[in-house]
Amino acid sequence: MEGTIYSLIPAVLMLVLVLLTRKVILSLGIGIIIGAFMLTQMDIxxxxxxIWSIFxxxxxxxxxxxxxxxxxxSFLFLLGVTTAFMTASGGSKAFGRWAVERIRTRKGAGLVPSLLGIVIFIDDYFNALAVGQVARPVTDRHHLSRAKLAYYIDSTSAPITVISPISSWGAYIIGTIGSILAANEITQYQAFEAFVLxxxxxxxxxxxxxxVFLTIYLRLDIGPMKVHEQRALETGELNNPEKGDVPGDLNDEFKDHDNGKISHLIWPIVALVAGTVVTMILTGIRNTEGSADILSIFANTNVNISLFIGGVISVLVGFVLYVSQPAPKSGIAVVFGHGLKAMLPAIYILIFAWxxxxIIGQLQTGEFLAQQFSQADFNMAYLPLIIFLLSGFMALxxxxxxxxxxxxxxxxxxIAAVSDPALLLPALSAVxxxxVFGDHCSPISDTTILSSTGAGSNHIDHVMTQLPYALIAAIAASIGYIILGLSGSVWLPxxxxxxxxxxxALSIHKFNPKISSKS
Structure with a gap:
């Protein structure tokens, strides 16, 4: 069944079950079992x-x-502990009070994660988790639903990282482009220049x-997002209370300190950012043979160990700030334990997604789709569109x-080099x-899972609320790729x-009834 149309069964079944049941762990579990039995010819x-071997x-x-x-x-657990110390010390509450005095509207609150998502372009994992820690006290105070926050995080993290040459994604892509240019004997531009073009x-x-920014400015609450935003405004419930625990949410497990300061939130985050970035640079230099430039550093950096070391430093800073307060409200073990517990939902989903x-990799689902594409006969003018849609379905x-x-x-x-070299760069860009489009729609995407975690949102709620926005962007991009293929222009599409x-967006704004709010 490997490399055949049957290899699609576990992925499609899992996606259908997620949509029908809204239970991501159950859907992933069934997909894992079906896929494993397919790989072993139904030998139970x-x-x-x-299954045990894969786990x-x-x-x-x-x-x-x-x-x-x-x-x-381990980093996810450390992030949970850091969040717990920041909350228990009163840092999150103090930052929320400070932000409310300066950010007076829901639009302003929405701009915080969106702009931070663009500024923090080094790595999508780091982006998704760090932005949520900074923005959550602000968005919570203005009653933005956690699903909306997760959308802002997810729809800025991967998009900005994939077009930034100085990032873990950019370095990997530039290296891949270099090998493609060499294999097809293309010499008119180097890999970095090709990436920029x-x-x-x-x-x-x-x-x-x-x-993202039109959604903030026009208050576009589409489909399921409207339900979450309406609930947040009317009741103050930022998550669906019927869904139970969500990743990263402490659920008022302990009483935060009354005398907390903004520094109790800021310094652990500064430690997280500084520790992670410095370690990324150091591991990149260490893993680079010969002289190290900025691109080679990010191409060879070890993101996961960098996140771990940044997390350890952040926990230590949060711990010191917490114990230095007079009469902490909760014991250190209690805070530590609840911080670990808060991350368990994200851990479960991430392990099942891996x-x-x-299993999908062993079934060679991606290879099957790629083979069908490479053997298809179609008008080359539609190459960018077809590549965009196929890559989206493959990532999904x-x-x-x-x-x-x-x-x-x-x-x-x-295909582009042989058929129409003028479409080479647009074809690679369409991939x-x-x-990124498929990643935004996939419930098993690690970046989607981590965006839910960073925002403290129920994971399947995030997937379902982001889907309409991703489809709108994909429809517009699809039309653009048709124009690109037909015209050969880049800027017009x-x-x-x-x-x-x-x-x-303006049409939705005009005909979609608005949720009432004070700002």
């Missing part, structure tokens, strides 16, 4: 053994610890970013942008755009894409 014993490989691989996943999971053709990214991603099914990059960039580059987003 062998299938169960395979164990998250922690131990080829006789040694799988430090990449262990570091990331590709940026205007990444139509989905610009559509998604523009839609497991089904492994597999839950990985990077995996889609690795499969689709070489294929798209080879990046489609991968980008302009048209943005105009379409504005027209759709």
């Amino acid at each position: 014993g062998a299938g169960l053994a395979l 164990a490989n998250i922690f131990v691989s080829e006789g040694s610890l799988n430090m990449g996943s262990i570091y990331l999971l 590709m940026i205007p053709s990444n139509l989905y990214v610009f559509a998604a970013l523009l839609l 497991m089904i991603g492994d 099914s597999t839950g990985t942008s990077w995996g889609t990059f690795g499969i689709m960039l070489p294929i798209a580059g080879e 990046l755009a489609g991968s 980008l302009l048209l894409t943005l105009v379409i987003v504005v027209v759709i």
Whole structure:
């Protein structure tokens, strides 16, 4: 069944179940079981053994610890503990009071995570988790739902990272482009120059970013998002109370300190940012052979260990600030324990997502889709559109942008180089755009999971509320890619894409009843 149309079954089944049941763990679990049994020809014993092996490989691989996943999971726990110390010390409450005096509207509160999401462009994981910690006290005070916050985080983190050359994504993409240019003997530009020239053709990214700010300015609450925003305004419930625990939410487990200061929130975050960025630079220099420039540093950096070290430093700073207060309201063990507990929902979802991603990889779902694409006969003018849609479906099914990059960039580059070299860069850019689009729609995407965690949102609520916005941006980008293929222009399709987003947003604003609020 590997590499055939049957390899789509676990991914499609999982997606359908998520939409029907809204239970992400159940849906992922069924997808894992079905996929494992398919790989073992329906042998129950062998299938169960395979599931256990895939789970164990998250922690131990080829006789040694799988430090990449262990570091990331540990960082999530550390982030929960940091958040608990910031909350228990009264830092989050103090920052909220300070922000309310200066940020007086819900629009202003929405701008905080959106602008921070653009400024913090080094890595999408770091972006998703750090922005949520800073923005949450502000958005909570203005009763923005956690689903809306998660949308702001997710729709700025990956889009800005994928077009930034000085980022973990940019460095990886530039390296891949270099090998594609060499393989196809293309010498008119180098990999870095090609990456920069590709940026205007990444139509989905610009559509998604523009839609974020239109959503803030016009208060576009579409579909399920309107329900969450209405509840937040009317009742103050930022999450659906019927959904139970959400990642990163402490649920008032302990009483925060009455004499907290803004510094009790700011310094742990500064420590997190500084510790992570410095470690990324140091690990990048250490892993680079020869002289190290900024691109080689970010190409060779170890993001997961950097996050872990930044998390450790942040916890230590938060701990020192908490114990230095007079008469803390809760014991250190209580704060520590509740911080760990708050991250368990995210840990469960991430582990299940990794497991089904492994199974989908073994079933060669991505390779099957790529093979069908490479064998298809179509008008080359529609190449960017087809690549965009296929990359989107592949990222949606597999839950990985990077995996889609690795499969689709070489294929798209080879087809364009042979058929129409003028479409080479737009074709590669369409892969990046489609991968981010599919990533935004996928419940098993790690960046989607971490955006939910950073925002303290129920994960499936985030997926369902972000979907309409992602589809709007994708529709506009699809029309832009048609124009790009037919005209050969770059700037006209980008302009048209943005105009379409504005027209759709204004139409929704005009005909969609508004939620009443004071700002």
